[in-house]
Amino acid sequence: MGNDRPGDCKRSAGELTRVPLLSRLASLRRNLFTRARLEQDLDDELRAYVEQLTDQKRAAGMGVAEARRAALIEVGGLEQVKEEVRRVRTGQIWEEILRDLRYGMRTLRKNAAFTLIAVLALALGIGANTAMFSVAYGILMRPLPYADADRVAVVYMRYFPRDFAFGRCACAII
Amino acid sequence: MPATNLLQGTLDLLILKALALTAMHGLAISHRIAQMTKGTFQVKPGSLFPALHRMEDAGWLSSTWGDSENNRRAKFYRLTAAGRRQLQAETRQWETIALAIASALQAS
Numbered sequence: 536m537g538n539d540r541p542g543d544c545k546r547s548a549g550e551l552t553r554v555p556l557l558s559r560l561a562s563l564r565r566n567l568f569t570r571a572r573l574e575q576d577l578d579d580e581l582r583a584y585v586e587q588l589t590d591q592k593r594a595a596g597m598g599v600a601e602a603r604r605a606a607l608i609e610v611g612g613l614e615q616v617k618e619e620v621r622r623v624r625t626g627q628i629w630e631e632i633l634r635d636l637r638y639g640m641r642t643l644r645k646n647a648a649f650t651l652i653a654v655l656a657l658a659l660g661i662g663a664n665t666a667m668f669s670v671a672y673g674i675l676m677r678p679l680p681y682a683d684a685d686r687v688a689v690v691y692m693r694y695f696p697r698d699f700a701f702g703r704c705a706c707a708i709i
Numbered sequence: 710m711p712a713t714n715l716l717q718g719t720l721d722l723l724i725l726k727a728l729a730l731t732a733m734h735g736l737a738i739s740h741r742i743a744q745m746t747k748g749t750f751q752v753k754p755g756s757l758f759p760a761l762h763r764m765e766d767a768g769w770l771s772s773t774w775g776d777s778e779n780n781r782r783a784k785f786y787r788l789t790a791a792g793r794r795q796l797q798a799e800t801r802q803w804e805t806i807a808l809a810i811a812s813a814l815q816a817s
Contacts, residue, residue: 580735584783587736590779611755616759619758623763
């Protein structure tokens with residue numbers, strides 16, 4: 536079937552694709568926590584497939600070695616098939632995230648100097664930001680501790696002695 | 710043998726349909742699909758097994774180990790109740806699509 540790949544069978548969203556949450560959770564638990572058994576199972580399953588195919592080819596008149604070779608060619612690489620199956624398992628994404636995290640940790644541990652500088656830079660940045668915003672919040676944003684704080688107004692006066700010299704009244708600006 | 714690309718979602722429907730009557734192992738499913746479609750669809754293991762495992766994860770299929778017709782151990786898949794509902798729903802959807810495409814192509 537030429538180039539059809541498992542990705543091609545992904546369906547558009549819709550009522551048909553809705554998988555019951557419970558069954559999804561069960562699959563997730565199975566896929567994450569019984570991996571070794573699952574892998575063994577998959578291996579057995581594919582081997583059985585190859586053997587059955589070999590049997591059929593032998594029944595059709597091929598020699599033992601020839602039949603086995605033909606069967607393996609038809610399967611097209613056991614490891615590739617396994618990889619495709621692993622890709623569609625529920626919870627694959629979590630496994631990948633975990634793998635990435637572990638890889639990240641390993642890399643960081645290997646480059647201790649880089650890690651230290653990065654952590655320091657981050658710590659400084661976060662610290663400075665926190666300090667600044669604490670102050671800004673205290674000064675600019677925190678409501679005043681009075682009832683109807685939004686109706687409090689600032690009243691002040693300016694006094695211009697110079698204006699008095701010309702005999703004019705001082706202004707009060709509210 | 711003609712090789713035809715499966716339409717998106719078609720493989721699931723074919724697998725569900727193939728398993729509607731009885732439980733089968735992987736090789737029997739691909740033979741059954743070839744037979745049902747008069748050889749138009751040859752499902753290779755690279756597509757078949759990912760689909761089977763995905764559908765099992767989805768709860769449409771359940772699997773058990775058993776003995777095949779020539780006494781080899783094989784993993785047999787069967788439809789669950791959810792799988793049967795899925796087959797009905799997908800069949801309805803497919804009929805709608807087929808009808809729609811047919812009338813579109815006949816339009817002048």
